[in-house]
Amino acid sequence: MPALAESGAEPGAEPATEALLRRGRAARSGWLVLGLSLVAVGFVGIFVPLLPTTDFMLLALPCFARSSPRLEAWLLGHPRFGPGLRAWRETGAVPRHAKIAACIGMTAGYGLFWLHVRPNLGLAVAVAAGMLATAIWILRRPTPEDQE
Structure with a gap:
Protein backbone atom coordinates (compact mmCIF):
# COMPACT_ATOMS: atom_id res chain seq x y z
CA MET A 1 0.00 0.00 0.00
CA PRO A 2 2.88 2.47 0.31
CA ALA A 3 2.93 2.85 -3.46
CA LEU A 4 -0.73 3.88 -3.39
CA ALA A 5 -0.13 6.41 -0.63
CA GLU A 6 2.77 7.93 -2.55
CA SER A 7 0.71 8.17 -5.75
CA GLY A 8 -1.94 10.26 -4.03
CA ALA A 9 -4.72 7.70 -4.51
CA GLU A 10 -7.61 7.88 -2.12
CA PRO A 11 -8.00 4.91 0.24
CA GLY A 12 -11.53 4.20 -1.08
CA ALA A 13 -10.49 4.18 -4.74
CA GLU A 14 -12.11 1.65 -7.05
CA PRO A 15 -10.30 -1.69 -7.40
CA ALA A 16 -9.66 -1.10 -11.14
CA THR A 17 -8.04 2.25 -10.34
CA GLU A 18 -5.91 0.66 -7.62
CA ALA A 19 -4.76 -2.01 -10.05
CA LEU A 20 -3.80 0.67 -12.56
CA LEU A 21 -1.84 2.54 -9.92
CA ARG A 22 0.08 -0.61 -9.03
CA ARG A 23 0.96 -1.22 -12.65
CA GLY A 24 4.23 0.38 -13.68
CA ARG A 25 4.20 3.79 -15.28
CA ALA A 26 6.10 2.48 -18.31
CA ALA A 27 3.62 -0.36 -18.84
CA ARG A 28 0.65 2.01 -18.60
CA SER A 29 2.34 4.42 -20.99
CA GLY A 30 3.03 1.60 -23.44
CA TRP A 31 -0.59 0.43 -23.36
CA LEU A 32 -1.76 4.02 -23.77
CA VAL A 33 0.47 4.64 -26.80
CA LEU A 34 -0.64 1.36 -28.36
CA GLY A 35 -4.31 2.18 -27.74
CA LEU A 36 -4.00 5.68 -29.19
CA SER A 37 -2.14 4.28 -32.21
CA LEU A 38 -4.90 1.74 -32.82
CA VAL A 39 -7.55 4.47 -32.57
CA ALA A 40 -5.55 6.57 -35.05
CA VAL A 41 -5.38 3.69 -37.54
CA GLY A 42 -9.09 3.09 -36.98
CA PHE A 43 -9.75 6.77 -37.68
CA VAL A 44 -7.85 6.46 -40.97
CA GLY A 45 -10.10 3.47 -41.73
CA ILE A 46 -13.09 5.81 -41.82
CA PHE A 47 -11.66 7.33 -45.01
CA VAL A 48 -9.78 4.38 -46.53
CA PRO A 49 -11.93 1.66 -48.10
CA LEU A 50 -11.38 -1.89 -46.82
CA LEU A 51 -9.51 -0.73 -43.69
CA PRO A 52 -11.71 -1.92 -40.80
CA THR A 53 -12.34 0.84 -38.28
CA THR A 54 -14.25 -1.13 -35.65
CA ASP A 55 -11.62 -3.88 -35.52
CA PHE A 56 -9.00 -1.35 -34.46
CA MET A 57 -11.36 0.12 -31.86
CA LEU A 58 -11.91 -3.41 -30.50
CA LEU A 59 -8.15 -3.81 -30.19
CA ALA A 60 -7.76 -0.38 -28.57
CA LEU A 61 -10.35 -1.14 -25.87
CA PRO A 62 -8.22 -3.57 -23.79
CA CYS A 63 -5.24 -1.23 -24.19
CA PHE A 64 -7.24 1.57 -22.60
CA ALA A 65 -8.55 -0.80 -19.92
CA ARG A 66 -4.90 -1.31 -18.89
CA SER A 67 -3.89 2.34 -19.14
CA SER A 68 -6.71 4.87 -19.00
CA PRO A 69 -10.18 4.23 -17.57
CA ARG A 70 -11.21 7.64 -18.92
CA LEU A 71 -10.35 6.72 -22.54
CA GLU A 72 -11.92 3.28 -22.08
CA ALA A 73 -15.15 4.94 -20.91
CA TRP A 74 -14.96 7.39 -23.83
CA LEU A 75 -14.65 4.56 -26.33
CA LEU A 76 -17.47 2.54 -24.72
CA GLY A 77 -19.67 5.65 -24.65
CA HIS A 78 -18.89 6.73 -28.22
CA PRO A 79 -22.13 7.15 -30.18
CA ARG A 80 -20.82 5.34 -33.29
CA PHE A 81 -18.54 2.63 -31.87
CA GLY A 82 -19.78 2.25 -28.30
CA PRO A 83 -22.81 -0.01 -28.88
CA GLY A 84 -20.82 -2.52 -30.93
CA LEU A 85 -17.90 -2.49 -28.50
CA ARG A 86 -20.20 -3.00 -25.52
CA ALA A 87 -22.03 -5.87 -27.28
CA TRP A 88 -18.71 -7.54 -28.11
CA ARG A 89 -17.38 -7.12 -24.58
CA GLU A 90 -20.55 -8.40 -22.90
CA THR A 91 -21.54 -11.34 -25.13
CA GLY A 92 -19.17 -11.53 -28.12
CA ALA A 93 -22.03 -10.32 -30.31
Missing part, protein backbone atom coordinates in the same frame (compact mmCIF):
# COMPACT_ATOMS: atom_id res chain seq x y z
CA VAL A 94 -21.53 -9.09 -33.88
CA PRO A 95 -24.18 -6.87 -35.51
CA ARG A 96 -25.98 -8.33 -38.52
CA HIS A 97 -24.68 -5.61 -40.87
CA ALA A 98 -21.10 -6.39 -39.78
CA LYS A 99 -21.61 -10.10 -40.47
CA ILE A 100 -22.88 -9.33 -43.96
CA ALA A 101 -20.07 -6.85 -44.63
CA ALA A 102 -17.45 -9.34 -43.43
CA CYS A 103 -18.75 -12.12 -45.66
CA ILE A 104 -18.99 -9.84 -48.69
CA GLY A 105 -15.49 -8.51 -47.99
CA MET A 106 -14.02 -11.99 -47.68
CA THR A 107 -15.72 -13.10 -50.88
CA ALA A 108 -14.44 -10.05 -52.76
CA GLY A 109 -10.98 -10.51 -51.24
CA TYR A 110 -10.88 -14.14 -52.34
CA GLY A 111 -12.00 -13.14 -55.83
CA LEU A 112 -9.20 -10.57 -56.08
CA PHE A 113 -6.73 -13.09 -54.71
CA TRP A 114 -7.80 -15.65 -57.30
CA LEU A 115 -7.70 -13.10 -60.13
CA HIS A 116 -4.35 -11.47 -59.34
CA VAL A 117 -2.30 -14.23 -57.72
CA ARG A 118 -3.55 -17.11 -59.86
CA PRO A 119 -2.76 -19.63 -57.12
CA ASN A 120 -2.21 -23.32 -57.64
CA LEU A 121 -5.03 -25.59 -56.54
CA GLY A 122 -3.52 -26.37 -53.13
CA LEU A 123 -3.07 -22.72 -52.16
CA ALA A 124 -6.48 -21.76 -53.54
CA VAL A 125 -8.17 -24.48 -51.47
CA ALA A 126 -6.19 -23.61 -48.34
CA VAL A 127 -7.07 -19.91 -48.55
CA ALA A 128 -10.72 -20.73 -49.34
CA ALA A 129 -10.87 -23.11 -46.36
CA GLY A 130 -9.41 -20.47 -44.03
CA MET A 131 -11.84 -17.81 -45.22
CA LEU A 132 -14.78 -20.20 -45.03
CA ALA A 133 -13.87 -21.19 -41.47
CA THR A 134 -13.62 -17.51 -40.53
CA ALA A 135 -16.97 -16.73 -42.18
CA ILE A 136 -18.63 -19.59 -40.32
CA TRP A 137 -17.16 -18.38 -37.01
CA ILE A 138 -18.42 -14.83 -37.66
CA LEU A 139 -21.88 -16.01 -38.68
CA ARG A 140 -22.16 -18.17 -35.55
CA ARG A 141 -21.45 -15.23 -33.21
CA PRO A 142 -24.57 -13.99 -31.44
CA THR A 143 -26.39 -10.97 -32.83
CA PRO A 144 -26.97 -8.09 -30.38
CA GLU A 145 -30.38 -8.36 -28.71
CA ASP A 146 -31.59 -5.05 -30.13
CA GLN A 147 -31.33 -6.51 -33.67
CA GLU A 148 -33.23 -9.73 -33.05
Whole structure:
Protein backbone atom coordinates (compact mmCIF):
# COMPACT_ATOMS: atom_id res chain seq x y z
CA MET A 1 0.00 0.00 0.00
CA PRO A 2 2.88 2.47 0.31
CA ALA A 3 2.93 2.85 -3.46
CA LEU A 4 -0.73 3.88 -3.39
CA ALA A 5 -0.13 6.41 -0.63
CA GLU A 6 2.77 7.93 -2.55
CA SER A 7 0.71 8.17 -5.75
CA GLY A 8 -1.94 10.26 -4.03
CA ALA A 9 -4.72 7.70 -4.51
CA GLU A 10 -7.61 7.88 -2.12
CA PRO A 11 -8.00 4.91 0.24
CA GLY A 12 -11.53 4.20 -1.08
CA ALA A 13 -10.49 4.18 -4.74
CA GLU A 14 -12.11 1.65 -7.05
CA PRO A 15 -10.30 -1.69 -7.40
CA ALA A 16 -9.66 -1.10 -11.14
CA THR A 17 -8.04 2.25 -10.34
CA GLU A 18 -5.91 0.66 -7.62
CA ALA A 19 -4.76 -2.01 -10.05
CA LEU A 20 -3.80 0.67 -12.56
CA LEU A 21 -1.84 2.54 -9.92
CA ARG A 22 0.08 -0.61 -9.03
CA ARG A 23 0.96 -1.22 -12.65
CA GLY A 24 4.23 0.38 -13.68
CA ARG A 25 4.20 3.79 -15.28
CA ALA A 26 6.10 2.48 -18.31
CA ALA A 27 3.62 -0.36 -18.84
CA ARG A 28 0.65 2.01 -18.60
CA SER A 29 2.34 4.42 -20.99
CA GLY A 30 3.03 1.60 -23.44
CA TRP A 31 -0.59 0.43 -23.36
CA LEU A 32 -1.76 4.02 -23.77
CA VAL A 33 0.47 4.64 -26.80
CA LEU A 34 -0.64 1.36 -28.36
CA GLY A 35 -4.31 2.18 -27.74
CA LEU A 36 -4.00 5.68 -29.19
CA SER A 37 -2.14 4.28 -32.21
CA LEU A 38 -4.90 1.74 -32.82
CA VAL A 39 -7.55 4.47 -32.57
CA ALA A 40 -5.55 6.57 -35.05
CA VAL A 41 -5.38 3.69 -37.54
CA GLY A 42 -9.09 3.09 -36.98
CA PHE A 43 -9.75 6.77 -37.68
CA VAL A 44 -7.85 6.46 -40.97
CA GLY A 45 -10.10 3.47 -41.73
CA ILE A 46 -13.09 5.81 -41.82
CA PHE A 47 -11.66 7.33 -45.01
CA VAL A 48 -9.78 4.38 -46.53
CA PRO A 49 -11.93 1.66 -48.10
CA LEU A 50 -11.38 -1.89 -46.82
CA LEU A 51 -9.51 -0.73 -43.69
CA PRO A 52 -11.71 -1.92 -40.80
CA THR A 53 -12.34 0.84 -38.28
CA THR A 54 -14.25 -1.13 -35.65
CA ASP A 55 -11.62 -3.88 -35.52
CA PHE A 56 -9.00 -1.35 -34.46
CA MET A 57 -11.36 0.12 -31.86
CA LEU A 58 -11.91 -3.41 -30.50
CA LEU A 59 -8.15 -3.81 -30.19
CA ALA A 60 -7.76 -0.38 -28.57
CA LEU A 61 -10.35 -1.14 -25.87
CA PRO A 62 -8.22 -3.57 -23.79
CA CYS A 63 -5.24 -1.23 -24.19
CA PHE A 64 -7.24 1.57 -22.60
CA ALA A 65 -8.55 -0.80 -19.92
CA ARG A 66 -4.90 -1.31 -18.89
CA SER A 67 -3.89 2.34 -19.14
CA SER A 68 -6.71 4.87 -19.00
CA PRO A 69 -10.18 4.23 -17.57
CA ARG A 70 -11.21 7.64 -18.92
CA LEU A 71 -10.35 6.72 -22.54
CA GLU A 72 -11.92 3.28 -22.08
CA ALA A 73 -15.15 4.94 -20.91
CA TRP A 74 -14.96 7.39 -23.83
CA LEU A 75 -14.65 4.56 -26.33
CA LEU A 76 -17.47 2.54 -24.72
CA GLY A 77 -19.67 5.65 -24.65
CA HIS A 78 -18.89 6.73 -28.22
CA PRO A 79 -22.13 7.15 -30.18
CA ARG A 80 -20.82 5.34 -33.29
CA PHE A 81 -18.54 2.63 -31.87
CA GLY A 82 -19.78 2.25 -28.30
CA PRO A 83 -22.81 -0.01 -28.88
CA GLY A 84 -20.82 -2.52 -30.93
CA LEU A 85 -17.90 -2.49 -28.50
CA ARG A 86 -20.20 -3.00 -25.52
CA ALA A 87 -22.03 -5.87 -27.28
CA TRP A 88 -18.71 -7.54 -28.11
CA ARG A 89 -17.38 -7.12 -24.58
CA GLU A 90 -20.55 -8.40 -22.90
CA THR A 91 -21.54 -11.34 -25.13
CA GLY A 92 -19.17 -11.53 -28.12
CA ALA A 93 -22.03 -10.32 -30.31
CA VAL A 94 -21.53 -9.09 -33.88
CA PRO A 95 -24.18 -6.87 -35.51
CA ARG A 96 -25.98 -8.33 -38.52
CA HIS A 97 -24.68 -5.61 -40.87
CA ALA A 98 -21.10 -6.39 -39.78
CA LYS A 99 -21.61 -10.10 -40.47
CA ILE A 100 -22.88 -9.33 -43.96
CA ALA A 101 -20.07 -6.85 -44.63
CA ALA A 102 -17.45 -9.34 -43.43
CA CYS A 103 -18.75 -12.12 -45.66
CA ILE A 104 -18.99 -9.84 -48.69
CA GLY A 105 -15.49 -8.51 -47.99
CA MET A 106 -14.02 -11.99 -47.68
CA THR A 107 -15.72 -13.10 -50.88
CA ALA A 108 -14.44 -10.05 -52.76
CA GLY A 109 -10.98 -10.51 -51.24
CA TYR A 110 -10.88 -14.14 -52.34
CA GLY A 111 -12.00 -13.14 -55.83
CA LEU A 112 -9.20 -10.57 -56.08
CA PHE A 113 -6.73 -13.09 -54.71
CA TRP A 114 -7.80 -15.65 -57.30
CA LEU A 115 -7.70 -13.10 -60.13
CA HIS A 116 -4.35 -11.47 -59.34
CA VAL A 117 -2.30 -14.23 -57.72
CA ARG A 118 -3.55 -17.11 -59.86
CA PRO A 119 -2.76 -19.63 -57.12
CA ASN A 120 -2.21 -23.32 -57.64
CA LEU A 121 -5.03 -25.59 -56.54
CA GLY A 122 -3.52 -26.37 -53.13
CA LEU A 123 -3.07 -22.72 -52.16
CA ALA A 124 -6.48 -21.76 -53.54
CA VAL A 125 -8.17 -24.48 -51.47
CA ALA A 126 -6.19 -23.61 -48.34
CA VAL A 127 -7.07 -19.91 -48.55
CA ALA A 128 -10.72 -20.73 -49.34
CA ALA A 129 -10.87 -23.11 -46.36
CA GLY A 130 -9.41 -20.47 -44.03
CA MET A 131 -11.84 -17.81 -45.22
CA LEU A 132 -14.78 -20.20 -45.03
CA ALA A 133 -13.87 -21.19 -41.47
CA THR A 134 -13.62 -17.51 -40.53
CA ALA A 135 -16.97 -16.73 -42.18
CA ILE A 136 -18.63 -19.59 -40.32
CA TRP A 137 -17.16 -18.38 -37.01
CA ILE A 138 -18.42 -14.83 -37.66
CA LEU A 139 -21.88 -16.01 -38.68
CA ARG A 140 -22.16 -18.17 -35.55
CA ARG A 141 -21.45 -15.23 -33.21
CA PRO A 142 -24.57 -13.99 -31.44
CA THR A 143 -26.39 -10.97 -32.83
CA PRO A 144 -26.97 -8.09 -30.38
CA GLU A 145 -30.38 -8.36 -28.71
CA ASP A 146 -31.59 -5.05 -30.13
CA GLN A 147 -31.33 -6.51 -33.67
CA GLU A 148 -33.23 -9.73 -33.05
